[in-house]
Amino acid sequence: MTRHLPHTARSDARENRARILDAACTVFGEEGLSAPVREVARHAGIGPATLYRHFPTKRALIVETFAEQRRACHAVVRDALADSDPWHGFRNLVEQICELHARSRGFPDAFMTAFPEAMDFVADRERMLRAVTELARRAQRAGRLRPDFVVDDLVLMLMAHRGVQDVPPAARFLASRRFAAYVIEAFRAVPG
Amino acid sequence: MTRHLPHTARSDARENRARILDAACTVFGEEGLSAPVREVARHAGIGPATLYRHFPTKRALIVETFAEQRRACHAVVRDALADSDPWHGFRNLVEQICELHARSRGFPDAFMTAFPEAMDFVADRERMLRAVTELARRAQRAGRLRPDFVVDDLVLMLMAHRGVQDVPPAARFLASRRFAAYVIEAFRAVPG
DNA sequence: AGTCAAGCGGACGCGTGCGTCCGTTACGGT
């Protein structure tokens, strides 16, 4: 449904569009959504006006930029749901979502809070939350996930994970992994 | 050592200073550190220039504003250390620090990241970290805190707690408490 | 090769937020 590149466009235009998205991914990934649009343009080696012709507003640029990461999220959820061991799937889900969020600085903001009204975002969100709910129900039946867990708890922890993005870049990945490990530990059902 | 109000000042000046700090506490507490200085001035019912005479820069205003909250943090750590049951003290510490951070929106940012070079801040930080280390060692000896816990883990979780500040205000306190509960659950030593 | 429209980018307008200047006000000591 989302045609990515209008093949009717001129070649340089298509190339520039790709360069912009690439640059946006890097810049927003490293500096967060507060990075100025010009920075993206500079990084892509083009003028601001060109960028604004391709993406009329900063929001539009951001939405397009993180479309791929959203697909990655879908894949993670799908794989987790397909896992024969629901608790194993659940743990993988937590770890991989955290890693995705750690890998690019701006994505969690975009995904969790910044654009609640971008309609396909929330549609995705609903679908994914339902899927996680199903996965959690299975893991609870297997006695591995604590019985009082609700999906909002995962959302809460992902919101919290946004906070670790501000640790110095050198330690960010370690911090993210350690956070994920603790979250899993917290969600694990107490034996007995 | 920190004289709060120079008694030599004029009465209206002292009153205005107090009003400013009051307003800053409210505004930064509700909207975060990104709130404009004029907003604080408006809320205090004075002009911007007056505010800038009392606090030459936004940083200075913020530092003074959260001095009291820092004292509250000290008190929490002290109480936790004085608790005869170290694990009980540790849990209280986590809960109360989280509550303090939840109560005012800007404080965690100011405390954890924004001003690493404000020297008395880091001095405080060091002292508090040492105290928490001691408390953790005791709780570990009592077999209640997991043996692989290190102080940085608490710092990590407090960094993460900053992320929950962006949940809608109606649910923020609940979210903060639930987060604290999960953190404690994650830090608890596995029995056996 | 010629032509023309689509694409490009430097320069601009606008809004916002931090910090400052100077004419005016009012506190407090005599």
Place this chain on the structure above:
DNA sequence: ACCGTAACGGACGCACGCGTCCGCTTGACT
């Protein structure tokens, strides 16, 4: 009551970031 000075506040300058305009460039079709 008077006066000097500290305190006040509206108006200003400056910087930055988003989005736009217009003259120039260049790809693509014939």
